[in-house]
Amino acid sequence: MRFDLLAAPVDGVSEAYEVVAGFDGALVGGLLRPGAEQIAALHALAAAVSGTPLAGRVAEAVDKTIAGSISDEHLAALVAARSALLGASHDALLARLDEAAGRGREPWPAAGLGSLTGADNLLAAARSWLSDLAIAGWRGIDHDLVSHADQAVQALLADLRLRRLGALLDGFAGELRACAPGATMPRVPVRRWADLWARAVLLAQPGALASTEVGTVSGRLLPLGVDLHEHPTAVQAQVHAVLETADGPRLVRASVSTPKVDTLVGSGVWQLLRGHSALLAAVTEQRAMDLTDMPVTAGGDLIWSDEHTKAGAPAEPFATARVQLAAASAAPVPPLERHPVRIAEPVLLEGYTAAADDDGVTLTLPGLTVEVDVERMHSAGPLTPALVAASTACIGLLRWDGHWTIQPLAVEAQVKRKTVAVHAGAWAGGAADAAGAKAEAAAADAAKVLRERAGRLLRR
Amino acid sequence: MNAARKPWEERSAALVVAPARPRKLAKVPFVELADGRLQGVVSSGSDIERVYVSSLTAANHSFHCSTNNNRPCGGIRRGGCNHLRALADEAVLQYGVERVARYVRAEVAEDATTGAAVLAAADPWHEPSAGAPVFSRFLRHLAYLELAATTEPLPELHWFPAGGAVR
Ligand SMILES: [Zn+2]
Numbered sequence: 044m045r046f047d048l049l050a051a052p053v054d055g056v057s058e059a060y061e062v063v064a065g066f067d068g069a070l071v072g073g074l075l076r077p078g079a080e081q082i083a084a085l086h087a088l089a090a091a092v093s094g095t096p097l098a099g100r101v102a103e104a105v106d107k108t109i110a111g112s113i114s115d116e117h118l119a120a121l122v123a124a125r126s127a128l129l130g131a132s133h134d135a136l137l138a139r140l141d142e143a144a145g146r147g148r149e150p151w152p153a154a155g156l157g158s159l160t161g162a163d164n165l166l167a168a169a170r171s172w173l174s175d176l177a178i179a180g181w182r183g184i185d186h187d188l189v190s191h192a193d194q195a196v197q198a199l200l201a202d203l204r205l206r207r208l209g210a211l212l213d214g215f216a217g218e219l220r221a222c223a224p225g226a227t228m229p230r231v232p233v234r235r236w237a238d239l240w241a242r243a244v245l246l247a248q249p250g251a252l253a254s255t256e257v258g259t260v261s262g263r264l265l266p267l268g269v270d271l272h273e274h275p276t277a278v279q280a281q282v283h284a285v286l287e288t289a290d291g292p293r294l295v296r297a298s299v300s301t302p303k304v305d306t307l308v309g310s311g312v313w314q315l316l317r318g319h320s321a322l323l324a325a326v327t328e329q330r331a332m333d334l335t336d337m338p339v340t341a342g343g344d345l346i347w348s349d350e351h352t353k354a355g356a357p358a359e360p361f362a363t364a365r366v367q368l369a370a371a372s373a374a375p376v377p378p379l380e381r382h383p384v385r386i387a388e389p390v391l392l393e394g395y396t397a398a399a400d401d402d403g404v405t406l407t408l409p410g411l412t413v414e415v416d417v418e419r420m421h422s423a424g425p426l427t428p429a430l431v432a433a434s435t436a437c438i439g440l441l442r443w444d445g446h447w448t449i450q451p452l453a454v455e456a457q458v459k460r461k462t463v464a465v466h467a468g469a470w471a472g473g474a475a476d477a478a479g480a481k482a483e484a485a486a487a488d489a490a491k492v493l494r495e496r497a498g499r500l501l502r503r
Numbered sequence: 504m505n506a507a508r509k510p511w512e513e514r515s516a517a518l519v520v521a522p523a524r525p526r527k528l529a530k531v532p533f534v535e536l537a538d539g540r541l542q543g544v545v546s547s548g549s550d551i552e553r554v555y556v557s558s559l560t561a562a563n564h565s566f567h568c569s570t571n572n573n574r575p576c577g578g579i580r581r582g583g584c585n586h587l588r589a590l591a592d593e594a595v596l597q598y599g600v601e602r603v604a605r606y607v608r609a610e611v612a613e614d615a616t617t618g619a620a621v622l623a624a625a626d627p628w629h630e631p632s633a634g635a636p637v638f639s640r641f642l643r644h645l646a647y648l649e650l651a652a653t654t655e656p657l658p659e660l661h662w663f664p665a666g667g668a669v670r
Contacts, residue, residue, distance in 0.1 A: 064513070186537075186538045186539050190538065193643070197643065197646070200647075200650055201650060203651065203653055203655070206653055206655070206657065207655075207657050207658070207659055210657050210659065210660065211657075211659040211662075214659075214660075214662070214663050217520070218519045218520055220537050220538075221519070221520045221536065221537075222519065222520075223539075224539075230511065230512065231512065232511065232512060232514075232517045232519050233512045233513070234512060234513050234514060234515055234517070235514065235515055235516070235517045235519065235662070238515050238662065239659075239662060242659055242662075246659075271664075271665035272657075272660035272661065272663050272664060272665060273522070273660075273663060273664070273665035273666075274660070274663040275520075275522070275523065276647050277657070277660065277663070278665070279656075279657050279660045281656070296656065297654070298654060298655070298656040298657065299652060299653075299654050300652065300653055300654075300656075300657050300660065301650070301651075301652035301653070302647045302648075302650040303647060303648070304644055304645075304647050304648065305522075305523040305535075305597075306523055306525060306526065306528060306597065307525070308522050308523060308524070308525050309525060311525060312665075315652070316652065318652075319652040319653075319654060320654060340656075342656075344655075344656040345654075346654055346655055347654035348654065377658075380658045382515075383515065384515040384516060384661050384662055385658060385661055387661065414508065416664075418516070418518055418664060418666055419516070419664040419665075419666070420666075421664070421665035421666055422666075423665060444509065444514050444515050444516050445508065445509030445513060445514060446507065446508060446509070450664075482525070485525055485527075486525065488527070488528075489525065489526075489527070489528045490648065492528040492529050492532055493528060493532060493645055493648055494648060496532050496546075496554075496645060497645040497646075497648060497649065499551065499552060500554065500571070500641075500642065500645070501642055501645050501646065501649075
């Protein structure tokens with residue numbers, strides 16, 4: 044891998060972010076009465092997309108916003124402009140990463156649009172809440188405004204076709220609720236909330252969540268590691284793997300997610316997911332799985348179903364990474380997912396010097412010192428920042444959030460003069476040690492109490 | 504070299520709210536800091552069909568406690584009732600004393616560690632209000648466990664990394 048290529052800035056990205064930062068700043072005070080600075084930022088947003096097919100609609104939306112007569116449609120145009128800038132940044136960053144890794148990536152197929160029926164009212168309710176947020180601004184949110192999302196969120200979560208929007212709005216509203224009222228917040232997460240809001244506006248557009256064409260794939264699946272996502276009321280495990288197909292090795296992901304409650308955390312979350320994917324046990328046992336006609340999206344996401352699988356032979360992730368990763372081709376990113384936060388590319392790092400200080404852990408490679416994203420390291424597995432600091436090899440996800448970072452999925456480290464491999468997802472299929480087993484039992488207990496309470500109180 | 508870390512305000516994956524800590528739920532199945540209140544539900548010690556709905560309002564430090572059938576709590580005194588005390592203790596386990604005290608605007612000593620310290624600083628006074636909104640938040644909370652899992656990807660959860668390895 045040519046790490047030096049990641050050290051140089053990618054053309055246009057900081058300029059795009061500057062424009063986005065102006066728009067995001069306007070959301071702090073709200074779009075109802077933009078001041079001089081906010082008006083300039085809106086004009087800059089329109090100017091940035093003036094050479095694109097969005098030009099006319101964005102220019103109109105900016106005029107209407109400044110005139111104080113903003114509608115849902117105008118908000119959608121502003122969000123489209125912001126998303127286009129970040130989408131282009133994503134593409135440029137990912138292209139640089141692919142170049143550095145020597146990774147081939149399929150082009151996005153021109154696919155027909157699917158349809159989504161019977162969701163219009165719910166999507167309109169979501170858009171209406173998102174409009175109210177944009178008008179109030181982060182400084183203007185209060186408990187009432189935040190709780191207006193509750194009904195729509197519940198209904199969105201219950202409809203699996205709309206789960207993506209539901210899970211997003213739920214996590215977003217949870218943060219707003221914890222921080223409200225906005226007027227007295229010490230600091231505002233300006234980029235993050237603009238991101239979450241803008242993605243929600245996109246997904247709430249009619250057709251955005253329409254089903255896309257799904258193919259099938261067969262071959263031997265060799266897991267690399269597990270990326271775990273969580274907010275108070277959702278958890279998702281995303282397994283990154285190499286799939287050996289007749290056309291050569293491919294990088295794929297397999298996800299499993301479920302709604303949950305905030306008191307089920309840490310290693311307790313795995314048991315909520317295990318029953319829905321035999322892959323989690325295969326990860327813990329370090330086994331391959333043989334897939335037959337497994338559904339797969341054009342974006343490289345397997346739509347996992349155990350009926351298309353058979354347990355396979357032992358497969359050690361570092362062996363997979365050393366032998367297969369360099370030659371594996373990657374899937375294209377679906378248009379509506381293009382945002383730098385979505386960059387999570389599996390790579391193998393070796394021959395680095397690890398260093399730890401108060402600010403965190405860094406790995407120094409030829410031409411690049413990369414920061415370990417310790418905030419993406421969780422307590423649901425045995426991998427710790429200290430082990431990363433003592434490591435000699437690392438399977439991780441390259442990410443970008445203003446700069447390149449590495450999220451470790453597994454490391455090889457010297458422990459008592461022996462090289463051992465430690466995996467962040469080692470407990471996915473079941474905890475191996477006493478502390479993990481205790482945490483699992485406690486979480487099982489908590490879930491049991493809540494189910495008992497639900498049985499007595501919910502169905503009345 | 505690699506560019507420097509961006510400030511918190513400029514990061515997409517900035518951590519805004521620390522994850523809750525696990526705790527035993529038998530006595531207090533639900534507690535939250537929401538709607539300007541420390542609020543939650545306490546199971547009755549004597550009747551498994553009954554729960555108490557308790558809350559402490561941050562703005563004026565008034566508290567409420569009643570059953571889910573809207574009968575007033577029998578143990579109300581100046582400074583709270585047993586249910587509110589249990590609620591404050593569990594909130595401290597779940598969120599840490601600093602976050603609870605900050606949310607309910609109670610000025611606790613720097614070495615405070617307990618829910619009792621938060622209540623002593625707030626000195627709650629009783630003002631009956633409606634318990635129903637809190638109880639419905641609890642029912643909503645329980646309903647999460649009834650929703651189906653899915654193996655379709657949720658790409659938006661990249662904004663929500665599981666954390667907790669370092670605090
Ligand atoms: Zn009481």
